[in-house]
Amino acid sequence: xxxxxxxxxxxxxxxxxxxxxxxxxxxxxxxxxxxxxxxxxxxxxxxxxxxxxxxxxxxxxxxxxxxxxxxxxxxxxxxxxxxxxxxxxxxxxxxxxxxxxxxxxxxxxxxxxxxxxxxxxxxxxxxxxxxxxxxxxxxxxxxxxxxxxxxxxxxxxxxxxxxxxxxxxxxxxxxxxxxxxxxxxxxxxxxxxxxxxxxxxxxxxxxxxxxxxxxxxxxxxxxxxxxxxxxxxxxxxxxxxxxxxxxxxxxxxxxxxxxxxxxxxxxxxxxxxxxxxxxxxxxxxxxxxxxxxxxxxxxxxxxxxxxxxxxxxxxxxxxxxxxxxxxxxxxxxxxxxxxxxxxxxxxxxxxxxxxxxxxxxxxxxxxxxxxxxxxxxxxxxxxxxxxxxxxxxxxxxxxxxxxxxxxxxxxxxxxxxxxxxxxxxxxxxxxxxxxxxxxxxxxxxxxxxxxxxxxxxxxxxxxxxxxxxxxxxxxxxxxxxxxxxxxxxxxxxx
Numbered sequence: 001x002x003x004x005x006x007x008x009x010x011x012x013x014x015x016x017x018x019x020x021x022x023x024x025x026x027x028x029x030x031x032x033x034x035x036x037x038x039x040x041x042x043x044x045x046x047x048x049x050x051x052x053x054x055x056x057x058x059x060x061x062x063x064x065x066x067x068x069x070x071x072x073x074x075x076x077x078x079x080x081x082x083x084x085x086x087x088x089x090x091x092x093x094x095x096x097x098x099x100x101x102x103x104x105x106x107x108x109x110x111x112x113x114x115x116x117x118x119x120x121x122x123x124x125x126x127x128x129x130x131x132x133x134x135x136x137x138x139x140x141x142x143x144x145x146x147x148x149x150x151x152x153x154x155x156x157x158x159x160x161x162x163x164x165x166x167x168x169x170x171x172x173x174x175x176x177x178x179x180x181x182x183x184x185x186x187x188x189x190x191x192x193x194x195x196x197x198x199x200x201x202x203x204x205x206x207x208x209x210x211x212x213x214x215x216x217x218x219x220x221x222x223x224x225x226x227x228x229x230x231x232x233x234x235x236x237x238x239x240x241x242x243x244x245x246x247x248x249x250x251x252x253x254x255x256x257x258x259x260x261x262x263x264x265x266x267x268x269x270x271x272x273x274x275x276x277x278x279x280x281x282x283x284x285x286x287x288x289x290x291x292x293x294x295x296x297x298x299x300x301x302x303x304x305x306x307x308x309x310x311x312x313x314x315x316x317x318x319x320x321x322x323x324x325x326x327x328x329x330x331x332x333x334x335x336x337x338x339x340x341x342x343x344x345x346x347x348x349x350x351x352x353x354x355x356x357x358x359x360x361x362x363x364x365x366x367x368x369x370x371x372x373x374x375x376x377x378x379x380x381x382x383x384x385x386x387x388x389x390x391x392x393x394x395x396x397x398x399x400x401x402x403x404x405x406x407x408x409x410x411x412x413x414x415x416x417x418x419x420x421x422x423x424x425x426x427x428x429x430x431x432x433x434x435x436x437x438x439x440x441x442x443x444x445x446x447x448x449x450x451x452x453x454x455x456x457x458x459x460x461x462x463x464x465x466x467x468x469x470x471x472x473x474x475x476x477x478x479x480x481x482x483x484x485x486x487x488x489x490x491x492x493x494x
Contacts, residue, residue: 025264026235027251029272029281033244036277037091039480041101045086047207048103048140052084055203057110060191074116076132076188083109094143095242098158103140105165110134110192114171130171134192137166142204146240146247151233155208160201164193222454228293229254230286235264243274251286255293262289265471272474276465280475284351287473291358295346302439306337306368316434324426330378332368338375340365341435344382351468355390355403361410364435381427384408387436393464396457398448400440407431 057079064072087105094100110133117127143159169185223230231252239246248267252259265283272279294300304312306329310320319325329337347360363382367375388404407428451457460480467474 023236024248024267024269026248026267026281027264027283027286028230028232028249029246029267029279030249031244031246031272031274031279031281033274033277033279034093034242035275036479037093037099037245039277041089041091044089044091044101045103047211048086048089048106048204049084051200051203051207052081052106052108054207055199057081057195057199060188060195062188062191072116072118074114074188076192077113077115079110079112081108081110083107093240093242093245096240098143098145098240099155099245101142101144103142106138106140108136108138110136132172133170135166135168135170136164138196139163139165140200142201144208146238146245148234148237157201157205157208160197160204162193162197162200167192218455222456225450227256227297228290230290231259239269244272246272251283251289253286253289253293255296260289271469271472273476276476277478278476282473282475284349284471284473287351287356288349291349292346295343300343300347302341302442304339306334306339309337309339310334312434312438313430316437318430318433324423327423328366328379329368332378336369337378338367338369340367341439351471351473352388353469355388355468356473357386357388359384359386361385382410383431384410385431385436389440390468391466393461393466396448396452396461398444398451400444402436402440405432405436 059079060076062074085107086103087107089104090102092100112132113129114132115127115129139162141159141161141163142157144155144157147154147156167185167189169188219232220229223232231254232249235248235250239248246269250264252262254260262285265285267281267283272281310325313320313325341362341364344361344363347358350357350359361382361384363380365377366379368378369375384407386406387402390401390403392399392401409424409428462478462480464475464477467476
């Protein structure tokens with residue numbers, strides 16, 4: 001169940017001081033529900049197996065005074081494990097306390113060398129070395145607690161219990177009577193149990209820390225692009241309920257290593273359910289801040305050659321032979337032309353029940369170039385555009401559906417004369433039929449490529465939904481076990 005604890009919750013960790021505020025203030029919220037923990041728990045046995053394999057089993061030494069034999073000394077050396085298997089595991093969420101993980105029937109054989117020595121009643125010294133096998137069957141129960149450590153979710157295993165159903169010592173090449181085996185079984189059992197408990201539980205804590213760091217690095221990479229990052233440090237301690245785990249994060253945007261300082265919006269736990277496996281809640285403040293930062297980074301720019309622009313218009317059925325089109329380029333051929341689109345000021349994003357509303361001011365320039373000379377502006381116009389967009393995700397692609405738009409032209413002009421009313425109507429037609437759909441289509445491709453470059457396409461996402469309501473956007477989905485992450489993580493442990 002380490003995967004359930006860390007694979008999702010630790011996706012949102014950072015390196016900042018944990019706040020003491022227990023109010024529900026957050027820019028981003030992650031909720032993983034009981035159905036998800038059951039899916040993730042299917043692979044818990046592989047992590048537990050690795051904990052047994054990685055644990056360092058020290059030599060066990062002891063001595064005991066025995067009647068007739070005197071002082072008997074013994075030692076188990078070069079302890080290794082083999083034939084490790086785990087029957088099953090179960091997980092329960094204990095509200096406001098911890099995650100209860102039960103591992104049943106861990107079957108493992110410990111091998112090594114046993115040496116023992118004593119002085120017989122006749123004064124002869126006995127010093128024997130024999131190979132041994134210890135056949136064991138163990139139940140394991142651990143209680144990870146979710147805490148806030150250095151601004152990130154951390155799973156601390158405070159309680160770790162090992163129960164032994166079987167612990168049988170088999171000696172090979174034994175030269176002494178059968179009672180020797182029983183003698184050492186009694187000697188060794190208690191000490192061996194204590195050593196196993198200490199080493200296995202210690203290794204489980206080590207693996208927990210490694211996994212937290214591993215997933216956090218993956219998450220940090222997914223939520224960053226060049227100079228833009230998201231501050232996902234915790235805004236309060238994680239929450240454990242009977243049906244879900246939940247973490248709350250600041251969501252401040254960091255640009256060129258400088259974080260914005262905004263008051264966090266209020267989140268209500270009732271906004272999320274527990275029927276889907278995974279929920280991500282984003283306040284519109286986070287989305288608006290991202291749009292602001294992308295604008296500041298000069299990314300909201302589109303440039304087309306004149307021929308590309310002409311082809312796009314013709315694809316939409318617009319006549320590019322009419323005089324109005326020729327006028328846009330001052331009569332020059334499109335092969336010598338260029339069209340640029342860029343935002344004049346920061347776009348504004350708000351979330352409403354209809355969809356995500358994007359308000360922006362745009363300038364479009366039609367540039368031409370004399371042979372051997374720089375471009376000059378043949379035509380330019382500005383406009384305010386308000387679009388309402390609904391997003392969806394299917395077949396590992398993002399889709400943007402335009403629900404509504406408004407266009408408010410501001411300035412339209414060329415270098416020689418004022419723009420005619422017919423030209424303004426033509427430009428509005430170009431924007432509505434070509435401009436907005438083309439920008440959205442390019443955004444779909446760019447955002448899908450970005451997410452896939454971060455590895456999203458490796459996840460099995462089932463029936464994802466993107467829901468918008470007043471003030472926030474909600475992602476809710478089911479998923480299959482992220483096998484590629486487990487493979488990468490286990491490879492790192494080798």
